Amino acid sequence: MRxxxxxxxxLDGVIYTSNSAQEVVDSFAxxxxxxxxxxxxEESKSYTNLNTQKISLDGKMILPGLHDVHIHLPGIVKNDLCDLDAKRYSLDELVPILQQCIQRLDLPKGEWLAVTQWQYYVGNEPSEANxxxxxxxxxxxxxxxIMLLGHDGHTSAVNSFAFSISQNSNGEVxxxxxxxLNREFSHLKN
Known part of the structure; x- marks a missing residue:
């Protein structure tokens, strides 16, 4: 008696324990x-009584810890790339900031400039020059x-050069x- x-x-799961002596078990209480x-x-049966609820995991895996099931690391990790810190910029303000990033990173011609934390829904006001x-x-x-990556992790924008080097599924530019877009990239439209 317990x-x-x-x-x-x-029960009936694949439960990773992080314990090197017993890495995987099938039940926990x-x-x-x-x-x-x-x-x-079998061992868990000694922890049951009439009030114990039993839930079958049907072979699914359980990992210990706290998990964020939807995370974008560029938004939470400070990087040494070109980061706009989700600040609002007009297009005239944005151009010299990105040019400074290219200089600071000493990017050779043809190398990508990936810009994180772009605030896409405010700012970006046009001008005659832009x-x-x-x-x-x-x-x-x-x-x-050049690719701007939105601060939400779901939005991006690229320059004409980026469009010009797009490749098909065979790797041909x-x-x-x-x-x-209507031929090789038609699957992207939906």
């Missing part, structure tokens, strides 16, 4: 939101493909334009 019984036992047992289902974002990026450099 002093402590589990509220819930998870919880009491008052705390793990009280990790081991085999009537739209692509024109502004083209004014940064004609020798470097064909460029990205209206014709190739």
């Amino acid at each position: 002093d402590e019984y589990a509220d819930i036992i998870f 919880i009491k008052d939101d705390k793990i009280i047992f990790v081991g085999s289902f 009537p739209n974002l692509r024109a502004a990026l083209d004014n940064v450099s004609q020798y470097h493909p 064909i460029g990205l334009n209206k014709q190739t």
Whole structure:
């Protein structure tokens, strides 16, 4: 007879323990939101009573720790690349900042400039010299493909040079334009 019984036992799983003596088990038990047992289902039976709920994991894996299931590292890790810190910039302000990044990073011609934390939904005001974002990026450099990565991790923008070096599934440079978008890159439209 045991002093402590589990509220819930998870069984029939692949549970990674991080313990080199017993790396993988198939069951674990919880009491008052705390793990009280990790081991085999046979061993876990001694933690059950009539009130213990049993949940089958159906062979699914459990990893210990705290997990963020949707994270974008460029947004939380300070990098030594070109980081806009999610600040608002007009297109006229953006051009010299990106040119300074190319100089600071000493990028050889043809090398990508990847710019993180671009604030895409505010700022970016056009001007006569930079009537739209692509024109502004083209004014940064004609020798470097440039990609702005939005601060949300889901939005990006590139310059004309980046479009011109797009490759098909065979690795052939064909460029990205209206014709190739309808042929080789049609799967990207949906």
